[in-house]
Amino acid sequence: MSVTTFEKAGRRWRGGYAFFYLGFLYVPVLFLPLFSLNDSIYIALPLKDLTFKWYATLWTNEQMHAALGNSLKVAVTAAVLSTALAMFAARAFTRYSFRGQRPVLGLVMLPMVMPEIIVGVSLLVLFSQVGIGLGLHSVAVGHTLICLPFAVAVLMSRLEGFDKSLEEASQDLGETGWMTFWRVTFPLVMPGIVASLLLTFTISFDEFIIAFFLSSTEGTLPVFIWSQLRFPNKLPGTLALGALILLSSFFVVALAEWVRRRGSGIGGQTPL
Amino acid sequence: MSDVAMTKPGHGTPSGLRRRLSRFYRASQALRGLTLASPALFVVVTLLAMPIALLVLYSFWTQNYVDIDTNLTTANYEKIASRTIYLKVFLRSVGISGLVTLLTVLLAYPLAYYVAFDVKRRKVIWLILITLPFWTSYLLRVFAWKIILGYDGVINSGLAWLGVIREPLEFLLYNPTAVIITLAHAWAAFAILPIYVSLEKIDRSYLEAATDLGDGPVARFWRITFPLSLPGVIAASIVIFIPTVGDYVTPTLVGGPSGLMIANLIQTQFSKANDWPLGAALAVASMVTVTLIACAFVLIAKKLTERIG
Numbered sequence: 001m002s003v004t005t006f007e008k009a010g011r012r013w014r015g016g017y018a019f020f021y022l023g024f025l026y027v028p029v030l031f032l033p034l035f036s037l038n039d040s041i042y043i044a045l046p047l048k049d050l051t052f053k054w055y056a057t058l059w060t061n062e063q064m065h066a067a068l069g070n071s072l073k074v075a076v077t078a079a080v081l082s083t084a085l086a087m088f089a090a091r092a093f094t095r096y097s098f099r100g101q102r103p104v105l106g107l108v109m110l111p112m113v114m115p116e117i118i119v120g121v122s123l124l125v126l127f128s129q130v131g132i133g134l135g136l137h138s139v140a141v142g143h144t145l146i147c148l149p150f151a152v153a154v155l156m157s158r159l160e161g162f163d164k165s166l167e168e169a170s171q172d173l174g175e176t177g178w179m180t181f182w183r184v185t186f187p188l189v190m191p192g193i194v195a196s197l198l199l200t201f202t203i204s205f206d207e208f209i210i211a212f213f214l215s216s217t218e219g220t221l222p223v224f225i226w227s228q229l230r231f232p233n234k235l236p237g238t239l240a241l242g243a244l245i246l247l248s249s250f251f252v253v254a255l256a257e258w259v260r261r262r263g264s265g266i267g268g269q270t271p272l
Numbered sequence: 273m274s275d276v277a278m279t280k281p282g283h284g285t286p287s288g289l290r291r292r293l294s295r296f297y298r299a300s301q302a303l304r305g306l307t308l309a310s311p312a313l314f315v316v317v318t319l320l321a322m323p324i325a326l327l328v329l330y331s332f333w334t335q336n337y338v339d340i341d342t343n344l345t346t347a348n349y350e351k352i353a354s355r356t357i358y359l360k361v362f363l364r365s366v367g368i369s370g371l372v373t374l375l376t377v378l379l380a381y382p383l384a385y386y387v388a389f390d391v392k393r394r395k396v397i398w399l400i401l402i403t404l405p406f407w408t409s410y411l412l413r414v415f416a417w418k419i420i421l422g423y424d425g426v427i428n429s430g431l432a433w434l435g436v437i438r439e440p441l442e443f444l445l446y447n448p449t450a451v452i453i454t455l456a457h458a459w460a461a462f463a464i465l466p467i468y469v470s471l472e473k474i475d476r477s478y479l480e481a482a483t484d485l486g487d488g489p490v491a492r493f494w495r496i497t498f499p500l501s502l503p504g505v506i507a508a509s510i511v512i513f514i515p516t517v518g519d520y521v522t523p524t525l526v527g528g529p530s531g532l533m534i535a536n537l538i539q540t541q542f543s544k545a546n547d548w549p550l551g552a553a554l555a556v557a558s559m560v561t562v563t564l565i566a567c568a569f570v571l572i573a574k575k576l577t578e579r580i581g
Contacts, residue, residue, distance in 0.1 A: 096301045
């Protein structure tokens with residue numbers, strides 16, 4: 001009897017703690033939209049008045065639009081390239097077993113645990129030594145590298161539960177290798193591909209250090225935000241931008257979850 | 273794909289042919305596997321292994337204003353070893369990251385435990401709620417702490433508004449404590465998720481067996497749940513420790529002069545000081561330090577797991 005009351009108390013304590021911890025995670029983030037509505041360039045309590053004027057300044061900020069365009073270009077490139085590379089690699093690791101598989105997998109996953117500053121600096125040295133100038137292309141290359149392990153992880157978890165016999169059945173019924181891939185494998189892997197694209201896009205879109213080192217005059221959105229943080233009069237506009245990024249990431253996460261749930265109906269169980 | 277069918281020997285297949293076929297099958301598996309993995313491998317080798325090798329080479333060169341002297345010398349490393357400022361910043365970075373790792377894992381564990389064991393339905397909602405803040409701009413999440421802790425920040429202006437303080441508190445921002453708080457917030461999900469996954473994987477029948485055999489909740493936790501969750505704790509620690517040692521954004525925004533870390537030193541050499549070889553040497557030295565500490569940590573954790581298991 002005393003055991004169950006002890007366990008109940010523990011559960012209640014953890015429940016309270018969990019809500020408190022969520023508060024710690026959310027309160028700082030929610031200050032961004034809150035102060036973006038403040039009618040004063042000073043970020044301080046109490047709020048002076050509510051206004052949407054900082055959002056209006058974003059509408060005409062051409063520098064910001066250019067940075068946003070750069071970010072979109074880089075993120076789409078990095079997402080497509082890393083997901084394409086990862087698709088082959090993930091299939092190699094889940095479908096075939098070969099000697100040296102673990103070291104090769106370890107090497108491909110390495111960018112995930114490298115400090116980004118090392119990746120940025122070493123790529124900077126490489127580009128300057130080879131004589132390739134810096135620009136959006138060098139940022140996209142760096143982002144593809146750091147997105148690759150995440151794409152491999154997502155696609156491997158999708159392919160691991162993959163039922164080989166479906167492909168064999170297709171071949172027994174007379175389909176060619178390519179048609180089997182197109183009509184059986186691809187539709188089954190599709191949710192994993194979409195999840196990988198969304199994840200890598202988001203990682204690239206938010207990445208700062210590598211873009212900071214490898215961009216020249218054309219910066220990505222985080223590089224633009226970084227340049228704005230030094231000017232107090234630019235801050236409310238930057239906060240408004242941050243609030244919009246927050247809102248769009250809500251949307252992307254919801255979309256990813258929706259795709260994942262739709263996809264979990266076929267091809268067996270997905271974790272969580 | 274048809275090679276699976278090929279290895280299934282027919283009734284009359286001679287054993288020599290069968291052996292040859294299975295050898296061919298294994299060789300073709302390796303070939304297909306390596307062919308498929310090769311584009312990714314090529315990218316990692318050309319964009320990570322080669323640049324790092326080049327960085328190591330660079331660290332043995334020297335630079336005089338714009339001219340790079342490619343004679344190999346250990347001058348950069350001697351400079352790093354001889355000036356106490358470098359050693360101090362290295363130790364500080366490792367110390368800050370170590371504390372951040374410890375703090376984040378300790379704070380994350382009960383939450384991961386709550387979601388894994390206490391939440392029955394709606395686990396996905398909890399996981400989404402935990403990860404959602406991490407999809408916003410990292411820069412602005414760090415900046416949010418400057419808004420909270422700053423001289424005119426939320427805490428100071430809030431306390432002044434309430435009449436608790438007259439003068440703003442200056443010890444909140446621009447010190448190592450501000451860096452630790454900010455990093456513990458910024459990396460929380462990277463601790464919660466691996467620990468949650470390892471807790472979720474625990475076979476619940478072990479816990480029932482322990483209860484049946486007379487273990488109370490505390491003994492059950494220390495003897496079963498905690499040891500089985502160690503892989504998640506180790507993964508979380510490594511995932512937080514390595515990137516935070518090299519973090520640039522947080523020390524720059526909230527660290528102040530006493531909170532600067534390795535990445536700030538490296539960046540200075542590559543931009544303002546324009547001494548790339550010295551910057552490369554600092555990068556290599558930090559990479560070696562981080563790798564050694566991570567390896568030591570994994571070894572200790574392995575020994576610990578073996579002893580408990």
